[in-house]
Amino acid sequence: MHGFANPARFLRIARWATPLCLLLGVALAALSMGWGVFFGPADALQGDTVRIVYLHVPTAWLGMGGWSTIAIASFCEIVWRHPLAGMAARAAALPGAVFAAICLITGSIWGRPAWGTWWVWDGRLTSMLVLFFLYCGYMALDAAARGQGQGAGQGQSRMTALFGLVGAVNIPVIHYSVTWWNSLHQPPSITMGKSAMAAAFLWPLLVAVLGYSLIFGGVVLARMRTILADEQAEARLRRKAMRASSDAEGW
Amino acid sequence: MNKATGIKAKHQRLVLVAIALVALVGAGLLATWALRNQASYFYVPADILANPPEADRAVRLGGMVERDSMKNAADGVTVEFIVTDGKARVPVRFAGIRPALFVEGSGVVAEGHLGSNGTFVADNLLAKHDEKYVPREMQNMTTDEARKAVAQTK
Structure with missing residues (x-):
């Protein structure tokens, strides 16, 4: 695992892994959507409304998966001080927040015909909304800490990692x-190992989960590459400025 | 770092973070345990009968709509039915637009108050469906029949 913490090796792998994840992910997501919406069956009770499940469930899982990524990466950064882990946490925040938002929006759209309401303050909906606010808070905290020059290199500041x-x-509350x-x-x-969902719904859903997970992974890799490129550009500018000032002294 | 005890800094951090996480999870579990009554979205019939809320206090009642209990009134908008959780039964009256998934044998959450005669008067109904998803063609089949039907299509 420590071998992948080397930024040069990471970039070599990410260079081909990023487009691979994104292309495969988009293809699988489109396949599952077409399968579920046009060829899959309607639910006995809910009718065609059930087809939104192929967007709602993968985005809900990835909304939670995004924060799990942030938490695991933060743990690695706090304990082992791997800057790449901090970059992974920062990179996962925005796609995680977008997935959580899509989950909340599709859930609301589904709730109106299925339950008869757009929104209720029950445990599941409220804790999912809290997750979205946590993402917003995380990104604000990260931007603020970065503005103050905290955080080694392009990793997180200590406060952001703890958050x-x-x-x-x-x-687990969700x-x-x-x-x-x-x-x-x-x-x-x-x-685990059980499904109350008939196979005709389960298979396209699993393909959708795989597809959106690949999209999430591809976006995180692309954002990590951007963060690394930023760092290199900044370092180059610093060196240039230093050289310019030492040249000036020579005169 | 800590040369006196011979512990590496990263191991020290690992132990500290692990202890902090255990404390954090413990605090989270205690908080959710303390919230177990307040965070519930509705009362089940057994709760309502054991601790009846004061009349006119807005509460939510949730449970299954008992089969063959739904009676439509002559005015066309009022419906009476019984909500059950398997242990207790509460009669409910509601006048208004019902959600599409509100059917006998399915879940319901009624918002309203307990009347003095023991009938729950609902201002709003929410349909609560279960976690099962079944195609229309298979809904009346048993698992074995469904499996045979699936095998035939292969």
Whole structure:
């Protein structure tokens, strides 16, 4: 694992892994969407409304997966001081927030016909909204710390990393909110090795999850490459400025 | 760093972060445990009968709509039905537009208050569906029949 913390090696792998993840991800996401929406069956109770599941569930999982990435990367940065881990955490924040937002929006659109309401303050919906706000807070904190020149190289500041770690408390709360408390949202359909979902829904959904996960991975890799390129550009500018000032002294 | 004890700085950080995480998870679990009553979205019929809320206090009642309990009134908008959680039953009256998924044998959350005669008067109904997703063609089949039907199409 430590071998991948070398930025040069990371860049060599990311150079071909980024377009591969993005292209494959978009293809699989489009395939699952076409499969589920045009060829898949309608639900016995909900009818065609159920087809939004192929967008809602993958984005919900990746909204949570994004914060899990931030938390694990922050842990690695705090303990082992790997700047690349900090960059991964920073890179995962925006796509995670976008996925959480899509999950909330599609959930609201689904809630109107299925439950009869756009929004309720039950445990699942509220904790998912909190996750979205946590992403906003994380990005604001990261930008503020960066503006003050904190954070080694392009990693996170210590405060940002701790925030990423502490915010992970919300992830199990989201997952168990439908088990611990009475909620309008139904319990999970897919749990370890079991599915209350017929195979005709499950297969396109799994393809969708794989596709959106690849898109998420591709976006994180692309953003990490941008962060590394920024760092190199800044270092080059610093060297240039230093050389210019030493030349001036020579005169 | 800590040469006196021979512990590497990264191991020290690992232990500190691990202890902090355990404390954090413990605090989170205690908080959610303390919230277990307040964070629930509705009362089930057994809760309502055990601790009846004061009349006119707005509460939510959730449970299954008992089969064959739905009675439509002559005015066309009022419906009466029984909400059950398997342990207790509460009659509910509602006048208004019902959600499409509101059917007998399915889940419902009724917003309203408990009337003095023990009937729950709902101002709004929300349909609560379960976690099962089944295609229309397979809904009346048992698992074995469904499996045979799937095998035939291959």
